Amino acid sequence: MRQRRAVLAATLAGAAALAACGTGGGGSGGRTELTVATFNEFGYEGLFEEYEAAHPNIEITHRKTGQAAPHHQNLITKLATGSGAADVEAVEEGFLSQVMAKSGKFHDLREIGPGDVATDRWLKWKVDAVTTKEGKLIGYGTDIGPLAMCYRTDLLGAAGLPTDPEGVRQMFATWDSYFAAGDRYVAAVGKPWFDAAAQIFNPMHNQAETGFFDRDDKLAIESNDDRKIWDQVTGAVARGQSARLVAWSKEWQDGFRQSAFATKTCPSWMLGVIEGNAGPEHAGKWAVTAAFPGGGGNWGGSYLTVPRQSEHAEEAAALAAWLTAPEQQIKAFVAKGTFPSQSAALASPRLLEKTSEYFGGQKVGALFAEQASKVAAAQYKGPQDGEIQDNVIAPALQAVEQGKSAEEGWAQAVEGAKKAAK
Template sequence: MRYRRAGLAKVLACTAVLALAASACGSGGSGTSADGKVELTIATFNEFGYEDLLKEYEAANPNVKITQRKTGQAQPHHQNLFTKLAAGSGLADIEAVEEGYLSQVMSKSGQFEDLKELGPKDVKEDRWLQWKVDAVTTKDGKMIGYGTDIGPLAMCYRKDLFEAAKLPSDPESVKALFETWDSYFQAGDQYVQATGKAWFDSASQVFNPMHNQAKVGYFDRDDKLVIETNDDKKYFDQVSGAVQRGQSAKLVAWSDEWKRGFKESAFATKVCPSWMLGPIEENSGPELKGKWAVTAAFPGGGGNWGGSYLTVPKQGKNKAEAAKLAAWLTAPEQQTKAFVAKGTFPSQTQALISPELLNKTSEYFGGEKVGLLFSEQANKVPGAQYKGPQDGTIQETVISPALQAVEQGTSPGDAWNQVVEGAKKAAR
């Protein structure tokens, strides 16, 4: 959802090992309590902003009792999800799914309810941005999740470091630098030449959104591996070339070194999905308030990185009631409240034009109207990228290590050969 997606390989590797142990976890769904109430469980991770909303739902529906299972990070949550899917029992009535794990879930879509059929009939697809719906719709037209938040992309940058390098620094004038990936890397060359310092944090943090702008990921819609024939080689060469010209700070995202890099001014730009504003402020500290800026521009147009869905596994005992709760939580009114509570940027079209969102500003980013900015960016996303079953595994265990190898001195050619070989193995 927000902040971090890591360990997909570990998730998938652990699934088979843990499946037998999970079979003792009890049946899916919660049934009915001793006092006759419908018991529902909802499993989430990180911050969805649902704590007060669940109390509000219980107050409006006194026959329902809700228990939230909240995991700190996405990786253990999804490990539990895949383990219990394999075991056939033990899942919550509502399971949250992060966008980075969606391809694995879609490959198991038969184990989830079609919410077009099960959900309230007044819930229509036009509640959400179309690309958000498309990403969770199966090839035979079933919708297995209700969209929660998204991560529309913009660019964040350090105004003071731009000024020191004699680059444009106000949010309007920098848009030309971020118009295309070519212009972005050209500006990076200027910055490195002027300062001798890095332009971005890590190669994989730049490659990921470049790749995500394509219509299909590492597989085509027939689930055939296309990494050798799509544009990924071009993206890989662009990023690798920038690394060789000194543009990367060579920091592994979410590591302690990466976190310190913000405070130490180790890089001047950051690919910036809406949820990244929080980590930037947290890691940079109060002394850099007003020095970071965000602009409504992103190389190559729009893009998305992150976001989640609420699904209803077929294991549950109260699936219709679970779908009703999931529909209520993902209504524009509730998602706007979740945004106000935790900053989770909504995917609902009506929420994106709500005054509460559009008037949201960030003093840390110079008073920028970040709600309006990211709402505009969300509408620039051209469509949902098709991802094959092993798409996330290739991203996590093949692409990222290869780019890190380039940052440590491996030639781009050798690293790309490593990518092709690793992708073929993952696709088998």
């Protein structure tokens, strides 16, 4: 799932408490109060203090949820009831299709945002994903999750596979070469190549020209490339390449420490997940390469939006614009590792010189900046896109990993997608 937000714990009780809060109003001392609702870690705490110091008339109240799902459930509820949304609401790309389906509930930032904020501040595909068919800009981009491949150098070496940068890049150049290397790995050591089928299917699906829906919001799962992708992934499962773990489960987390698999699809934010789960005993054994099968890809990232419920929409848009300026996004990256989506930030020496000792001292900032440049376009997402990926495709793939045939699993996926799309 897009549950990178699940790395930090949160309770639904906490989300309910947040839901009870109202929208921005009068702050203390006659200052304008702006509420900002986020989830997980955006790296904004220090930035809020900096903004308040530069704008004495503004008081910022931060509502912070640990997981993405409760945050977005709360947002959708507030949009439906017509009250209670924050002045600035963060939206994660995994839930963006739900928000875009309710675009009329949000301000067009081209209209109320600062006049000096041009859309070329961001990577084009980042802007395209949050622009409606009518040309309204619903959100300002925060971070992204450019994709690379992470791998265990020691495990690949023990299987006789390349571990040098050039050899690894060739091995991960295409999905065919990736699965072929997986066959070699399984044959050599008798252990799984990757963690879970859904963790492979999802980025492959997101690289396709057409997602679960076409641009007319018609279900396309039977006419796009998904059946071909399904056969590739489930074929690899049948050949022993999957560790058959459920992503974000305790077993999956333990799998990193137990060396249960040798490779991992790796958006920029996954580096911290790997380090936290694999533990210090595996420092220097994990590496990341500036290659991803099939070209570039993105997994993760968010936006700042301004709901029409805000009583201080222009002030909220000004704050959102400032938070998503290149200078502030670099500060957020340094604070919490959120990889920036701004073109100028991606060229910043502060980002390009960023290294990871856990990953052998690699310049991970430069590596992921290179990977971000390989993403050509944002795939169109229909209103039920996230529901299908998380609640239909993932369970169907898990069913195949647990013994159901690939054909039966595909039938389950198609039937579930049709029900979700009704």
